[in-house]
Amino acid sequence: MKINTSDLSKNLFSGFVVSLVALPLGLGLAAASGVPPIAGIITAVVGGIIVAIIGGSHITIAGPGNALIAVTLTAVITLGEGNMLAGYFYTLAAVVCSGVLVFLLGLFRFGALANFFPTTAVQGMLAAIGIIILAGQLHVMLGEHSPEGNNTVELLASVPSSIIEIISGNVDFLPYIIGLMSLLVMILYSRIRNKIFHLIPAPMWIVLIGAGVSYLSVKYPSILKPLDKDYLINIPDDILGIRSFPNFGKFAHIDFWTATLSLTLIASIESLLSIKAVDKLDIKNRRSNANKDLRALGIATVVSGFLGGLNVVIVIARSSVNANNRANNQSSNFFHGLFLLLMIVLFTPAIKLIPMPALAAILVYTGYKLAAPSVFIKTAKVGWEQLLIFLVTMFTTIFTNLIIGIGAGILITILLQLRAISRVHLFTRFLLKPNTLLYQEKDNQYLLSVKAFSNFVNFIGIKNKLDTIPTNAKVIVDFSLTKYIDHTVLEQLEDYKHSFENGGGELEIIGTDDMGTYTSHPLAPRLTTISSNKSRSKLSKRQKAIRLFAKKMEWEFNPESSTGFQDFKSFHYFSTHQLDSKRNSLKGSVKGVTVNLADVDYHEGEFILRENIHSTMVVLSLPYSIPMFVLDKENLLDKVANLAGFNDINFKRYPEFSRVFRLKGKEESEIRNFFSGALIDFLQENKAYHIESNGSSLLIFEKERLSSLSEIKQLVSFASRLARVLSV
C-alpha cells in the first residue's frame, strides 16, 4: 500500500474525530447492554485495529453496534439467571462463538445474506430494537438506578410513574437534568448549523457537559449536590490489567445457542447493511468486499470476546462521521481504535466523571431514531401491506425474540405476496429456477431481463448479475416479462441506481409502466393485475405560485419528486452530501444556456448523526467548457469553501472583489482568464451566491434551505443575467 502523507494526516484527523464519537457511544452501548462500560471500548479498540488491517471495506468504522444492545442484554439476563456479572462471562463465550460463525459466513461467501430478508421486515426488527433500547434507557436518562419491570412492555409502562416521581420532587434533580440537557443537545445539534459548534460531534458535547457538571459538583459540593457514585460511569483504574474471561460453562445449553445465533444474525445484518450504506458515502465510489469484511469482523469478535469485549460490527453513524471528515482508507478506522486506547489510558479519572444519564440520553436518541414516527409513516406510505409486515415483525420481536420476530416478518411477507399475485403456481414454478438473463447489448451497455416474479427470495439472482457489471456501464433492467416486483427489489435497485450513477454509469428500469401499484409511492410493489393510475396530489400554495411564474416565463415546471439528478451530482458540494430527491423543478433556457432550478433534498451524516437539508438550487448548463472552481462570499458557507489544498485566488486589479469573495480551484491561470472584468463587475453588483463549476455547468444557490418565491425569482433572474454575461 502506498503511503501518502496528505492522506495519512486526513485519516489521522478523521480517526480522531470518530474516536470522540466512539468514546461515549462505546461506553453507553456497553452499559445499556448490561455489561461493564469498558467492554464497549475494548470492542471498538479491537475492532478498529483488526478490521482496519484485514477488512475488505474502505471507510467503514468497526465497533460495538446499536442493534446488538437488545440481543446482548437478553443474553446477559437469561444466561446469568439474575447475576449480571456471571451473565457477562457467559455472554462473552457466546460472543466468541458468534465470532466464529460470522467468520464462517464470510468464508462461505454469505455476504449477500442481508439481501435475503425483506427490507420492511428488517426495518420492523430495527424499530423493535429501538423500542427495546428506549424502554431501558429512558429510565436511566431520568436518573433511575434500577427501573421496575422485567421486559420491554413493563419497562415502557413504568415510564409515566418515573415522570410523576420527578414532578413530585422525590428524586435528585441533577441526574435527570443532565439527562434531559444531553437529549436536548442531541436533538438540537443538527438544527444549529454553526461552524464552531459543529467542530465537536454531538456525543462529545454531551460528555464534556456531563463530565463538566459532575466535576463542578464534586469541586463545589455546597452549590451542587455531588452525583451519587451509582450515577457515574464505572471503569477500572488499571485498564491494561483487567482480565475478563469468557465462561463456556453453558456450552451445551439451548439458551447459549439462542444467544449465539441471535448475536450472529444481528451482527451480520447490521454490518452488511452498514457496509452497503457506507459504500454510498465513499467519495472514491469503491466497492467493499463484504465477505472479506465478515471474515475480519469474525476474527475481531473472537479476539474481542476473549478480552472481555462485545461483537464487533460495522457501524453506520460513526462511519458517516468518518466519511464526512474525508477519510479515504482504512487507516482512519485503525487510528480511531488507537485514539480510544490512548484516551482510556490517559484520561481514566476524567472518564469516570461521565454521568450515566448523559450517555443514556445518546441511546434514547438512538432508540428514538430507530423507532421514530417518521419510520412508521414512511413505511405506511409504501402501502398498508408494508405497514402490516413492519408491525407484525416489530411486535413479534418485542414480545418474543429477534429470531422469531424476523421469521414472522418473512412469513407474513410471503403470505401477502402470495395473496397479491393470487397465482401460487407462478411462485412454485419459478422458486427454484433462474429467472434472470444478462447480456451485453453493445459496448458498455447491458440488458438485464427478469422473468415471472421478482422478490426478496430471488433478488440474489439479480444481485449476482448486477455485481459483475462495471459501474461505469449503462444497464437496462427490463421487467416486461415480470408479473410482480416487490418493495425489497425496487429499493435495492434504487441503491444500485445510485452506485451506477456514482461510478459514471447509468441504471434504467423499464417495463414497469403497465404494472400498477396500490399507492403512489415510487417503490411500492408492482403488479400486472392492477392497472396503473397515477394519482396526482394537490399542489401547495408555493408550488402553484412557482407554476404561475413558470407560465409567465414560458418555462417548464414539474412538481413531482424524482431521483434523477445527473445534473447535480458532479459538483464538489455533493461529494460530501448525499442526494435524496428533487422536487419542483423549473427548466428553461437563456441564450443557449439551460437553466435548471429545483428544490433538492439531500443529507449529511447517517443515522443518529444524520442532518437532512433542503435547498433551492440552480444549475446552468453551458454549451462550452470552463475551468473548475468554487466561489463563495467569505464565510457564507464555511463547509463548502474548505476546498482542501487550494489557495484563495486573488485579483490585484479588483481588491474589493478579492476581499469579499473566496475563489478556489486547481487550474489557477484558466480561472484567472475566465473571471473577466465583466463577470467580476456583475458578481460585485449582485447579491452574493455560492457558485461552483464542475467544468461544464454552474451550481448556484444561496442558503442551505428552501427559497421562497421571491427568492426563487431573484435566483432565476441572477442566473439568467449571469447566463447573458457568460454568453457574451
Add this chain to the structure above:
Amino acid sequence: MLEKPFNTIVTAIAHSPNLEANIFESIRIKNALGNKLILVHVGPKTDADNNLFLSIIKEAGGSNNDVEIVWREGDPVDVILELAKEIKADLLIAGALPREGLLRYYMGSIARRLVRAPDCHCSILLMTNPQKVKNNCSKIVVNGLDHLKTPETIKTAIKVASNLKAKELIIIEEVEPSKIGARAEDDLSLKKLNIAKKRIQGDEAKRIDSILNEVDKPENLSIIKKCIFGKKGYTIGHFAETSRADLLVMNNPDTKLGFLDRVFTHDLEYILSELPCNLLIIHSKRPN
C-alpha cells in the same frame, strides 16, 4: 434451388381447434424445408375424417404426390415414433402449448414426450402457435454450446434460415458463470472477472467462427454471435423470449430426460417447461 435440410416430414394430427392451422403450417414447412409430408392420425379411420383432412390439404395447396395421410392405432407417442423409424422420417412436427400445467409438466404432453423419448432418431419441431395464414420467420436463435453436436445444429439452422428466408440468425454461446473462475466481490475482483470474461468471449467467438467457415453463408442472412454468461438451457430460452425470436434451434439431449430431470430442471428442460417460441430440436447423426 436451395438445398433442403430435411427429406421426409411427419406431422401428428388430431381433432383439435388447431387442426387446420397444423396442416397449413406443415404443408408450408414441407414446401420450404422438405420433400414429403406424412400426416399421421392416431385413432380409427372414418370417411368423414378422411374427407375433412383431404379438403384441408387441398385448401392448403398440398398435392397427393407429396402429402400422405396415415391411420394408426395405439399409444400416440409409440405409434408416431414407430412410424418415423419405419419411413426414416427426419423431422417430426407437433403442436405444443407454450406452458405445461403443473401436473402435465411432470407427466408430459405428447409433444414433450416425443422430445424426451430415448429412441427418437429424427429432429423435432414443436409449434407453439400454428397459424393458417403465413407468418414470416425472420429471427432465429440457435445454440452455440461447446458440444460435439453443435456444428451440425448450426449448419442445419443456417439451411433452415435460408430456406425460410429469415433475416437474422443469432448464435448464442451459453457459458456457465462458474467457468469464469473469478467472483466480483470488490473493484479488483470485478476487474479480473471482466478480463476473464473477455478472454472466454474471444475463445467462444473463435470456436463459432471455425464452424461458420465450413459453410456458405446465405447473402441476405445476418449472423450474429453472442456469448452470454448464465445457466445452460435457461439463458437461451430467456433470450429467445426477450428478443422475440420466431424459432429456437437446439441440440437434441444427450440422455433420456426422465422424471427427475423435470424436478431438478436443467438444460433443455428449462425450455420445454416454458416454450419461448417454436422450437426445433436437431437430431445429430453423430454419436454422442
